[in-house]
Amino acid sequence: MRARWLTAAGLFLTLSALSSPSPTAASPSVAARDTFADVPGNALSRRDGDHAHAPAHNHNHKGTVLAELNETEILMWHQPTPPSYYTIDWEGEGDPNETRHPSLMMAHIVFMSLAFFGSLPIGIVLRSVKHPAHGAAMISFYGFSALGVSSSMLYNKMTPNMYDGSVHGKHGYFVLVLALCLSAVDIVAGFTRLVSFIRSANKSIKVFWQYVILNQSTDAHSQGPEYAGLIAEDPEEYEIAKLGVPHSDDSPDSPDETEQWANEVHRHHNRHSSIVSDRTLFGNPTRSHSSDTLNETAKQNSRTAGGWAVYIGQAVFAVLERSLVIAGFGMVLTGIVVYTGGCRQSWVNGCLAHLIKGGIFWCYGLLTFARFLGSYAELGWAWNRAPKGSKYTAEFTESFVIFLYGVTNTWMERFGASPGDPYTTKQVQHISIAVMFWFAGLVGMGIESKRVRRWLASSTFESFSNPTDMPPEAITEPPSYLASFNPFPALVIGVTGAAMAAHYQRYLFQVQIHSLWGNMLVAFSVLRCLTYFFLWLGPPKSILPSRPPTEALGSFFLACGGIVFMFSTEEVTIAAMRRGRDDVMMFLNVAVAITCLAFCWTLCMVALKGWLKSRTHSNVTYRSSNISA
Incomplete structure (x- = not known):
């Protein structure tokens, strides 16, 4: 098996070397401009809707890529960039006599980060294993949130409004109210336990602490007096x-x-x-x-209807509780936008597209890394055999999300266009990608359907003209049926990356950034296909996570590509060029650092949950597998 992974590593490095662009081919448009320098301007075919700065995408140009910023052209389509909280706090814009308070904003960032990425996920982990310390974790979450909200309110009182129409605060309060509503379920459950304790015969302090506070079942409250001496x-x-x-x-x-x-x-x-x-x-x-x-x-x-209601309620509660962490990530993005003064006026559509889509790839990469670590092993999603069977595979879920993404984005690409406007080149590009997501997701879901698989296998028996000639015994399925080998999610991501790496941009730096994250998505696709290749040779036989190393690398490329995707928004790249920060290596290093930090956080959360669960299954032992030469 080690030889297989070494072969995969060598193959991946070879593909990377072959796909790496040479320095002379970094800008095909520049080379084309030099080649056709003597051709009259009206002899070149114009491309519609590709101008990077036109809000309506209706400006024609000759497709040349610029190496230096053209401020005159930018001001033709965008208003001058106004001051922001960041510029008045750190760059001295505004009234120099007024005192600024960036430390309050830093306190807000620290406290809210501790709340949403520290206490909240730890509380979710503790709840999943029914640990009595869950309440303490949630109390710390609300404590950090209160400190963060207080520092933000003080900052807003002492700082002029630099972002009209900001909804960052409203969204934050909505998320906190949702968290309070979910915590109300725990409060009601605790009140119910308190009433049960008051009505019981045993009112000792020990029982109150264990049953009411820690939510630990006791013999007197869980089984009744007739079973008080039994072992639970x-x-x-x-x-x-x-x-x-x-x-x-x-x-x-x-x-x-x-x-x-x-x-x-x-x-x-x-x-x-x-x-x-x-x-x-x-x-x-x-x-x-x-x-x-x-x-x-x-x-x-x-x-029973009550059983289904409880099951659905628990599922909805779990989804909403975990979505709070994703909402916290969304609040980080909107907070950065408001503090730096981005996504205003005509920048808003492109900004939203990059942040939302890049955020999806980012979360997808973190979930893929969590699968590599062993999350969802009980469903068979950790590249293992499901201990008790699973109705839906991980590939089916991925295909469904891809299908849903394509359905919604197919119609969103025309936002901002007037009725009757012709379809521009850029709109056709993006709509075709969305349609690919749509139908490739459908194909992926169809392949994962067991019923469709049986239909596809029915042609095997066409050679039997007489039904009595059919084999009476059950037909043995091949070993490959034990796992899912669905390449369509990887195909969709890879094609998207290849297309976006070739996406036209106005400036050379923007071309390089788009090529960077596009190639990262292609790398994820190649590594996922290598995972399927080796698992096809040896399907997983253990209920333990197999942890293929290609998935660790692929998840890193996917998450890092999502971060660079968000960095590649036009407003960010132009701001970097204005400040002399248009360095691809700097953008890549920052994205890699953030990804490594997030992977470390993911490892800590998954390891904490595994450690807590291992304490309840201490009798389980592991046997080393025989390693054949």
């Missing part, structure tokens, strides 16, 4: 089904070595269970009766 056990101790992928259409007939090992671990874990409560509660010492009883009860509860 996990429902998983009554499982009779073998731990492994359940027998289904996607599973082989005979268990493999991994399932046998997993069952040995499971039996080792079950040896520590209590037989007393098993006999007392169910009246039968056999483990099968206990398992059947619990399974039937679970099935009956799942069929």
Whole structure:
């Protein structure tokens, strides 16, 4: 296996060397300009809608790429850049006699970062494992948020308004109100426990602390007085089904070595269970009766409307709670925009497009890295076999998101155009990419459908003219059916990167930045295909995350490409050229540093959750796999 990964690394480096542009080919448009220098201007075909500064994309030009900034041309399409909070705090613009307070803004940034990227994700992790310290984490979240809001209010009182129409504060208050609404669920649950404690016979301080404050079940409150002497056990101790992928259409007939090992671990874990409560509660010492009883009860509860309502409510709560972290990331972007005075007037459409789309690739990269670390292993999304089966694969989810992205962006590309305006070249470029997302996502979802796969495999039996000639026994599926090998998500990302790397820009620096993040998306696509290649040779057989190194590299390129995507917005690149910061290496290094910081944060959160879960499964042991030469 090591030889395979070394081969992949060599292949990737070779592809990178072949795809790297030479210095002489950095600007094809400049070379073309020199070649056709003697050709009259009206002999060159004009391109419509490609002018970088025209708000309506209706200015014609000859497609030349400029190396130096043309301020006169910029002012033809954009108003002069007004002062911002950043310029009056750090560059001395405005009234020099007025005292500035950038330290208050720094305090706001620090406190809100600790709240949304420290206390909040830790609280979510603690809730996921039902840890009693979840309440303390959420209290610290609201404490940091209060300090951050207070410092922001003081800053606004002492600083003139430099950004008319800002909604950053309103969005922040909305996110905090949503967090309070979610915390209200915990408050109601705590009040319910308090009422139950008051009505109970045992009103000791120990029971109050464990049951009401820490939300830890006690015998007197969880089982009633008739079962007060019994030992509380996990429902998983009554499982009779073998731990492994359940027998289904996607599973082989005979268990493999991994399932046998997993069952040995499971039996080792079950040896520590209590037989007393098993006999007392169910009246039968056999483990099968206990398992059947619990399974039937679970099935009956799942069929009831109340059971479905609880399940849907829990799912909605989990999605909303985790979306608070993404909302915090969105608040970081809008806060930077407001503080630096960006995305105003005619810049707004391009700014929003780069921030939203780049933010999507950024989050996609972080989630891909989390999958590499082992997140979603219970669903089989960590390049492993699902322990209990999964209805939807990770590739199906990726294809669905790609489809949804394409559907929405197909119609958004005409924003700002007047009715009856012809489609410009740039609009055709972007709409065609959105349509690719749309239908490639549909193809990806179709490939992931088990029913569609059976339809596609039905042509195998056309050679049997007589139905009686069909093989009576079950047909063994190939090992490749154990995993999903869907290249369409990677194909979509790779084609998008290749197209954007060749996207026309007005200035050479903008061409280089777009080429940088476009090639990063292509690198992710190549690495994802290499992952599929090696997993095709040896599909995952273990329920443990396999952690293919190509996914670690691919997720890094994807996340870093998303950051550079956001950096490549026209207003940012022009501001960099004005200040002499138009250096591609600087942009790349900043993006790499931010990505490494975010990956470290992701590793800490995933590791914390794994450590907390390992404390509840301390009896599980691991066996090293045999390494063949």
